Amino acid sequence: MQYELPNGYLSASALNCLLTCPRQYEFRYIYRLPTPPTVSMLTGTALHRTFEEYYRTAMTSAQRYSVSQAKELAVTAFEDVTTSEECYLTAEERSSAVSIVQDLTATYIEAIAKDIVPLAMEEQCVSTARCGVPLLAYIDLRRQYPDGTEGIADYKITARKWTPDKLVNSLQFNLYSMMTGIGDIEIHNLVKASPAKRTVTAKQTDDTIDIAPNLRLLRHYFDGSQAEHLETLIESAARLITSGIFMPCSLDAWCCNATWCGYWNICRGKAQAKTFDLAA
Numbered sequence: 001m002q003y004e005l006p007n008g009y010l011s012a013s014a015l016n017c018l019l020t021c022p023r024q025y026e027f028r029y030i031y032r033l034p035t036p037p038t039v040s041m042l043t044g045t046a047l048h049r050t051f052e053e054y055y056r057t058a059m060t061s062a063q064r065y066s067v068s069q070a071k072e073l074a075v076t077a078f079e080d081v082t083t084s085e086e087c088y089l090t091a092e093e094r095s096s097a098v099s100i101v102q103d104l105t106a107t108y109i110e111a112i113a114k115d116i117v118p119l120a121m122e123e124q125c126v127s128t129a130r131c132g133v134p135l136l137a138y139i140d141l142r143r144q145y146p147d148g149t150e151g152i153a154d155y156k157i158t159a160r161k162w163t164p165d166k167l168v169n170s171l172q173f174n175l176y177s178m179m180t181g182i183g184d185i186e187i188h189n190l191v192k193a194s195p196a197k198r199t200v201t202a203k204q205t206d207d208t209i210d211i212a213p214n215l216r217l218l219r220h221y222f223d224g225s226q227a228e229h230l231e232t233l234i235e236s237a238a239r240l241i242t243s244g245i246f247m248p249c250s251l252d253a254w255c256c257n258a259t260w261c262g263y264w265n266i267c268r269g270k271a272q273a274k275t276f277d278l279a280a
C-alpha cells in the first residue's frame with residue numbers, strides 16, 4: 001500500500017498524538033499549526049540542551065563540566081530557548097523556571113551524569129516497519145555500562161514521577177527498542193515539584209530507584225515481546241492518516257480542555273461558543 005504521511009515517516013510523538021486525539025494530530029502534523037510553547041516545554045528543552053552539551057564535552061575532552069559550570073550552562077540554555085522561541089514569560093515565571101533548571105541540573109550532574117560513559121547524544125535513528133512505513137527517532141543518550149554493554153537513556157522532566165508500568169508499556173521506548181535493537185532502556189526522571197511535595201513513594205527495586213527527592217531512575221529490559229502489536233499499531237496508524245479521516249477524541253478525554261489542548265480555541269472551544277436553542 002502507498003502511504004501518505006507528513007514528512008514521509010512516523011515517529012513516537014506523532015503516534016502518541018494520533019492515539020491521544022486524531023483531530024489534534026491533524027492540526028499539528030497535517031496543517032502544521034504551531035502552538036505557543038509552555039513554560040514546561042521551555043524548561044525541558046533547556047535541560048535537554050544542557051545535558052547534551054555536558055555529555056558532548058565529556059566525549060571530546062578528558063574533562064567534564066563541574067556542577068556550578070553545568071548550572072551556568074543551564075541558565076544560558078534557558079535564555080537561548082526563550083529568546084529563539086519568541087515567547088513571553090512574566091518575570092515570576094522566568095525566575096521560577098531559571099531556579100528549576102539550575103536545581104535539576106545540579107542534582108542530575110552530581111547524582112547520575114558524572115559517572116556515565118556517553119556514546120552518542122541526540123542520535124538520529126531511522127528504520128522501516130515491516131509494512132513499509134519509515135520510522136524516525138532521536139535518541140537522547142546512548143551510554144555504555146561498566147560491563148561494556150550499551151543502553152539507551154532518555155530524560156523526562158515531569159511534575160509527577162514516572163512509574164515502572166509507564167516505562168514497560170511506553171510506546172516511545174518499545175518503539176526505540178524495536179528500531180535500535182537495544183533492549184536496555186533507562187529513564188532519568190527529573191521532577192519539578194516544590195521540595196515540600198517531593199515525597200519518595202516508589203517501591204525501591206533494582207529497576208526503580210529514587211536517587212534524590214527530585215530524581216528517579218527507572219530501568220527496563222525490552223525483550224521484543226510487544227513487537228507484533230507495535231507493527232499492527234504502526235500499519236493501522238499509517239492507513240488512518242492516509243485515509244485523511246481525523247475524528248475528535250472523546251468528550252471526557254484528559255487532553256480535551258483549554259489547559260491541555262493548544263487547539264481548543266479553533267476546535268471544541270469554538271464549537272462550544274456556538275449556542276443553540278434546544279427547545280427550538
Ligand code: SF4
Nearest residue numbers: 021024248256261267
Ligand atoms: S479540542 Fe479536543 S477534540 Fe479538539 S483537537 Fe483538542 S483534544 Fe482534540
